[in-house]
Amino acid sequence: MNAMIPLIVIIPIIAALLLNLFGKNNKTIKVIAFIVGIILPILTLITGYGLHYFGGHQPLSLSNISGLPSYISSTGLYNLHPAITYNFTSLSKVFIFMMGIVVFLSIFAYLNSEKRASGPFLFLVFMGTASVSAMMMSDDLFNMYVFFEIAALIQTGIIIASKAEDNYETALKYMIIGSIGGPILLLGIAILLAIAGSVNITDIVNIVNTSLIRSPQTRPIVLFSFGLIFFGWLYASGFPPFHVIKSSIYSKAEPYAASVLQGMSLLTLVAFAVVMFRIFGKLNLFKGAVLLISIMAMVLGVSMAVMQTDFRRMIAYLSVGELGFVGLGFGLGTRFSITAGLFQGINELIVTALLFIGLGAVVYLTNTSNTRRLGGLISKNESMAIMVLLGGFAMAGVPPFNGFRSKFMIIEAALNSGFPEISVIAILVSIATFFVFVKAFYSIYLKPQPTDLEFVHETIPRSMVFAVAVLLIICIVLGLYPGLVTNPIAELIGGLL
Amino acid sequence: MIGVDTQLLALLTAGALIIIGLFAAILIDNLIKKIVGLSFIEEGVNLFIICLGYKEGGVVPIFLPGMDSNWFALNSAYPLPQALVLTSIVIGASTLAVMLALAMVLYKKYGSLSTSKILNHKTDMGDEE
Numbered sequence: 001m002n003a004m005i006p007l008i009v010i011i012p013i014i015a016a017l018l019l020n021l022f023g024k025n026n027k028t029i030k031v032i033a034f035i036v037g038i039i040l041p042i043l044t045l046i047t048g049y050g051l052h053y054f055g056g057h058q059p060l061s062l063s064n065i066s067g068l069p070s071y072i073s074s075t076g077l078y079n080l081h082p083a084i085t086y087n088f089t090s091l092s093k094v095f096i097f098m099m100g101i102v103v104f105l106s107i108f109a110y111l112n113s114e115k116r117a118s119g120p121f122l123f124l125v126f127m128g129t130a131s132v133s134a135m136m137m138s139d140d141l142f143n144m145y146v147f148f149e150i151a152a153l154i155q156t157g158i159i160i161a162s163k164a165e166d167n168y169e170t171a172l173k174y175m176i177i178g179s180i181g182g183p184i185l186l187l188g189i190a191i192l193l194a195i196a197g198s199v200n201i202t203d204i205v206n207i208v209n210t211s212l213i214r215s216p217q218t219r220p221i222v223l224f225s226f227g228l229i230f231f232g233w234l235y236a237s238g239f240p241p242f243h244v245i246k247s248s249i250y251s252k253a254e255p256y257a258a259s260v261l262q263g264m265s266l267l268t269l270v271a272f273a274v275v276m277f278r279i280f281g282k283l284n285l286f287k288g289a290v291l292l293i294s295i296m297a298m299v300l301g302v303s304m305a306v307m308q309t310d311f312r313r314m315i316a317y318l319s320v321g322e323l324g325f326v327g328l329g330f331g332l333g334t335r336f337s338i339t340a341g342l343f344q345g346i347n348e349l350i351v352t353a354l355l356f357i358g359l360g361a362v363v364y365l366t367n368t369s370n371t372r373r374l375g376g377l378i379s380k381n382e383s384m385a386i387m388v389l390l391g392g393f394a395m396a397g398v399p400p401f402n403g404f405r406s407k408f409m410i411i412e413a414a415l416n417s418g419f420p421e422i423s424v425i426a427i428l429v430s431i432a433t434f435f436v437f438v439k440a441f442y443s444i445y446l447k448p449q450p451t452d453l454e455f456v457h458e459t460i461p462r463s464m465v466f467a468v469a470v471l472l473i474i475c476i477v478l479g480l481y482p483g484l485v486t487n488p489i490a491e492l493i494g495g496l497l
Numbered sequence: 498m499i500g501v502d503t504q505l506l507a508l509l510t511a512g513a514l515i516i517i518g519l520f521a522a523i524l525i526d527n528l529i530k531k532i533v534g535l536s537f538i539e540e541g542v543n544l545f546i547i548c549l550g551y552k553e554g555g556v557v558p559i560f561l562p563g564m565d566s567n568w569f570a571l572n573s574a575y576p577l578p579q580a581l582v583l584t585s586i587v588i589g590a591s592t593l594a595v596m597l598a599l600a601m602v603l604y605k606k607y608g609s610l611s612t613s614k615i616l617n618h619k620t621d622m623g624d625e626e
Contacts (some may be wrong), residue, residue: 132595142581149588156595169604172528172599173616179535180522183542185587186513190546193578396519 002050005088008043008096009134010344011036016126023119027379031110033122037107040129041100049088051139059085067205068215068284077209081200083141090488091274091342092136095267098346101474102263103129105467110256113364121161125260128154132267140191142199144271148185148236151264155249158261164252176233181242184352185232191225192279205278213282224278229287233276234275237269238320239327240296247304251369255360259313259353262319266349269323272340273330277338278496287333294327295425302432310439312369318395318433319352325410325426332417339490340409346485347402347478351395354471358388361460361468366453371440376449381460385445387468392441394475396434402478409486446475507548514541528603528610532596539589543582550578 015036022028060072061079072078102126111117131151138144156178159171193199195218196207212218233239238246246265250258273290280286301321308314326348329341361378361384363369378385394401397408407430414422478485514537523531523536558576560569603615 068568071567071570146584146588149592153591153595160599168599168602169616169618172596172603175596175599176522176531176535176612179596180519180538182588182592183515183538187542187545190542190578193546193581194549195577199577200582226612442542477523 001054002042002048002088005050005052005086005137006054008040008047008088008137009086009130011043012040012126012130012133016123016130019119019126020123021119023123026116029119029122030117031488033107033111033126034057034119036126037100037104038417041097041104044093044097044100044133047088047093049090050276052086052088053081054084054086060286063258066444079206080198080203081139084143085200085202086134086137087139088137089269090492091131093272094346094485094489095136095349096133096475098349099129099132099263099267100348100469103260104105105470106256106259106353106357109360109461109463109467113256113461115178117476121158121257122214124154125257128158128260128264132264132271135271136267138271139201140199141192141201141204144181144275145186145189148232148268148272149182151268152182152236155261158257159249159252161251162257163280164254167252170245170248170252173187174249175247177189177209177242180280181232181235184228185235188225188228188232189232190330191221191228195221195225199474201275201278208279222280223283226276226283227284229272229276229280233269233272234293236265236272237271238265239293239323239325241322243297243304243317245257245301247313249319250316250319250356251310251313255312255356255363258316258360259356262316262352262356263349266326266345269326269347273327274496276421277333278331281333282485285329290327291331291422294324294331295422296324297321297327298425298429302429302436305436309371311362311367311444312356314347314371314436314440315355315359318436319348321429321433322348322395324429325407327412328422328426329408330415332419334413334421335490335493336418336491337410337413340406340413341488342489342493343482343486344403344406344410347475349395350471350474350478351391351403354391354468354475355388355395356392356465358384358468359444361464364460364464365455365457367456373442373450373453374443374444375447375453378445379449381465384460384465384468385441387465387472388445389408390472391468391475392437394435394472396437398434400476400479402475402482405479405482504551506546507544507551511544511548512599513605515536526612527566528612528615531612532593532600535596536589536593539585539592543585546578546582546585548578550575573611609622 017027018032025470059079059081128151133149134147135144156171161169192204196204198204208222212222233271235242242488250261253261268281298321301317301324305314305317308317326341326345329337365380366374394403397403411423411426518534518537518541522531525531525534555574556572558573604610607615
């Protein structure tokens, strides 16, 4: 039992409630948000690995209770988990820590850029952080579903809270799709409950892999359940056919919010991908379906990014394409490939946040994200422009940045698994990403400034420059020392396999 | 026999609710009817989960003083689905509330509940330019 583990979820929830309570007191909410923003990554870092059984209800086999009836002690009931269990592993630690950093920097940039902070907006950010942290740690499928739904509501709330045009329409569209995707995911979980008798993931993995997947009677039911959960996963992650609405969500949000939103989608993707891999990883269908959808995401993401004239939407589509690399790791299904995919996930979390905040500075200056109306912005802040360019290089996979390391690992994993075609697609997508980004960079920063371009602010807030600089440093550090992330993840994945 | 039929009927009802809900959510243009359809899907899934815990001739899963534990284990309904559905209903209610609030705001803006009118009023709604 590790009592620190639930604090990673409880503290942001309490902070969110306090922020909502003191929503009208600008100074108080700024102080609370700043302090909790710092505490979250530190708390994640100092918390030790382990399990937490809510209510202290651990499996009976661990409790040493004597005199139990034979229908418990002599059956599988003896090993079942009776309560919600959180499992804090190296994977959870790395992802929640990085999410904490992104949330802190986004909040920091927001608090210093806006004269008046919004309590409800900060409430949504912290609730969202709590939701995805819980998903990363939970060993209970239903608990994951609850936080999945909360995260979906939070994402809608963030869009509603933004000042973008058509934000209500986008929010409604997302809710309608979510109201189909959510119950379908729940139905998949319910079917697993029906055949396994538990919603604890470890229990389900044991029961499915030892008997249900082998029996001709139950195998089709397991496959059906996989199909339903897979559908919910596509919706939550923004994989095709949901890439358009997901990109729309990112582009409608404020830059600080978009960086948090993409982090939420990414952590949801990873959490459910790991669970699906544990439960359904032995099905050939799992690998085939994940590979197919990942390649579709990569190709569609980058090809739709090419057509965009709104740079926020362009980054959104590029980030969907990058998600495909994460999926590839799971689809290939080896220890090396999954480690590479997860490493790519971390890198994408950092790089996309960097680009959303960095290019958000352009919106702050000009109040537009249309590349046709922009130009010559390098003169406003050269250092920011260079950092954004380097962030784009990191996303495209240019050495020595982190994106290069993870993409190289994925390409290597595809070759090792006997899929040279996938390696070729991955390389082509990376090259296309590079060109899309350079074209956008030229349009925004280098081409002559249009005469009708008006500025609503003259300078970029230092907090934004600081946030982007920190994220860029992380990109470089992870590019030079990838072992900081890959070693603990590889160890855990080895255990899962 | 009656118990088996009850469970089967409830499962069929759950299936019907999900299919009708999907039909309404995808094909009906009126926003309120679409939201009702989405609610049907949610409730269909809830009913399905409730059915999982059903036990023919079973008792309420509350262990009372004086009960024999072996008898209780064999005769009580499975309580886990009931606990899950309770949470699921709360989530469904929250989602419904947000969707209805959005419907009100959009009705004031467009003077119509036609989803196609609301969502396709501009070509770039969620699509590339």
